Amino acid sequence: MGVDNKIDIKNIPVEVYKPDPDKKAKYNPRDRIYVRAVKGLHQTLRRNIGFVFMAAFMLLPWLQFNGQQAILLDIVEQRFYIFGLTLWPQDFTILAWIFVIAAFALFFVTTFYGRVWCGYLCPQTVWTFIFMWFEEKFQGTRNQRMKLDQEPWSFNKLWRKGLTHFSWLAFSVLTALIFVGYFTPVDQLFIQFFTFETSFWAAVSVWFFAFCTYGNAGWMREIMCTHICPYARFQSAMFDKDTFTVTYDAKRGENRGPRARKDTDYKAKGLGDCIDCNLCVHVCPTGIDIRNGLQYECINCGACIDACDDTMDKMGYAKGLISYTTEHSLEGKTTKVIRGKLVGYFMVLVAVCAAFAWTLVVRKPVVMDIVRDRGALFRETDEGLIENTYTLKVINKSQLEQTYRLSVEGLDDAQWIGEKELTVKGGETANLPISLSLDPVDAKRPVLEIEFVLQDSDEPDVRLTQGSKFFSAR
Known part of the structure; x- marks a missing residue:
């Protein structure tokens, strides 16, 4: 290789950064927003709406209906009590309709009036508004809070900051107790929590939601709205x-x-x-x-x-x-309030509400399942009759005690062995073992199609049939 083909080498000095241990690094994940209080029509409306929904959130778990908690979402027992309505796992389509209605209502409102849900009704906004109220009461106005944060630590700063965070934590715990009270009896929860007798999972749930409330409304605040909430990202598609x-x-x-x-x-x-x-x-x-x-x-x-x-x-x-x-x-143009997109959302919303209403109308307040004896298809009695054994599982989906009359169709000459009337408490399940006996002469086929009939004693319109089979020796 000739001399002219050599590549020139250039020495590049490398400067190694060595942190100074005497210097304290300052880390600020975001510039804090000091919100100034303001009065006016919209803030009065916002405050009143927030108060109404906060009062509803706080009071609803304490309401009683027919001697029990009016709203109780019992996940362990897989039963949701909503005033006179009891929802079982097979009724979760009703909850699905509720979520669909909420989604399209949000789409409709957003298309018409923008992101007003976030400003007036969103729990994150309402709780942040309350936390800011505590902050202002203990630390003063916007300028006073900014000055307080710039001051060195003193007794004045310590007690103001301390009371602020204490009020945040106290309100967070209260919020968590109320929220968990929707899923477990709220009166027992409050007593057991403050007497340290609550269950492990109930205590974990309370402290978990308290921590989330304290962190979201006290520290994260607008970060939830601008970076975490997905609604902020897709709302523009509806504008x-x-x-x-x-x-x-x-x-x-x-x-x-x-x-x-x-x-x-x-x-x-x-x-x-x-x-x-x-x-x-x-x-x-x-x-x-x-x-x-x-x-x-x-x-x-x-x-x-x-x-x-x-x-x-x-x-x-x-x-x-x-x-x-x-x-x-x-732009000086006419605003079209009624337009295709808005009408489309409204029509879908009406259709979904109608489907939800129809689901409630056709919903039966009682469910009956037939469980055959798995030990044997049939047996012969000492009298020479053919006997099939069943267990009738009756679920009373209402919250009132009901009495039901039971019968069978398809076996005119069959003998019913067992109770023919059953009383079930509201929201409870009862199992009734019964047997059907039939003379072999009357068994036309080896397998007979039958139907068990359940009828409410007080409401004749409530009638339920459930098919099953009767096996004979022939």
Whole structure:
């Protein structure tokens, strides 16, 4: 190889990073959002709706119906009690219909009015709103909280932070107890939990959900809405130019800039109605600037609308710089409230609701299963009769005690051996062993098709038949 073909080698110095042990590294996974409190129409509505649903969540497990907990989702016994309705595993299609209805109702509302579910009804939003209320009561306003976090640790900071987290934990435990109370008798749960007599799994469930509530509403907050919740990602597929969303009117607001309140000649200076006070950013629970356009992080809570309307009112300008409006409206076009996509979701929602109602109407409040004697198909009695043995399993799916009359069709000359009337408590299962005897002369075939009939003594319309077979010696 010649000298001219050699490749030049260049020495590259490598600098090795050595951490300084005297320097403390600062790690901040996110810039904390200090949400400013705001009053207004939308926040009043949001607070009242949250209060109603929170009260319903807290009180429903304590309601009694026919002497027992009105709503009890007993997973261990595989029975769901919902007032007068008892759902068994074979009734889970009803729960499936409920989930489908909820999904299409969400699609319909989102197409019409954006992400209002997130802003007004989502449990994550409601619980975060409550936790922020505790934070404000103990640590002060937005500016006071920011100042407190910048201060060195002192007794004042310690007791304020301590009471804040104590209230978060206490409310989280209360929330977890109520939630677990939907799946186990709530009155016993509260007594056993505070007397340390609760079962292992009940205690684990309470502390698990308490930890989740404390972490989600106290620490993660908007991270749940912007990064974890899948609804934030696919909601845009339901939006169109006629969807009402929280929107900033850039044509009216720009160019933004500060000015004196008495300055009536601001438009001649090239300024719009936005005074760039940034209150819309300060009150946003997800920390976005709505003036940058529609963003998937926006939960349509309307906090920025109330803050902006209050500022416009003080400045003497017309309200509505930020409002629930549509893209077509901002472009000066007519908003089409009734449109194909919205009508389609509505029609599917109506159809699903009708199917759900039909499922409830045709649902029988009682179930009967026939279990034959597995030891023998038949046996001959001392009288020379052919006898088949069955066990009738009757499930009372209502929450009231019922009495049923039992009979058989297809064996006119058969002798019924056993009880012909059965009383079953609400939500319970009863097994009734019976035998059918038949003269061999009356057995026309080796296998006879028969039907057991169950009829409610108090409600003649409740009648149930279940097919089975009678085996003879011939």
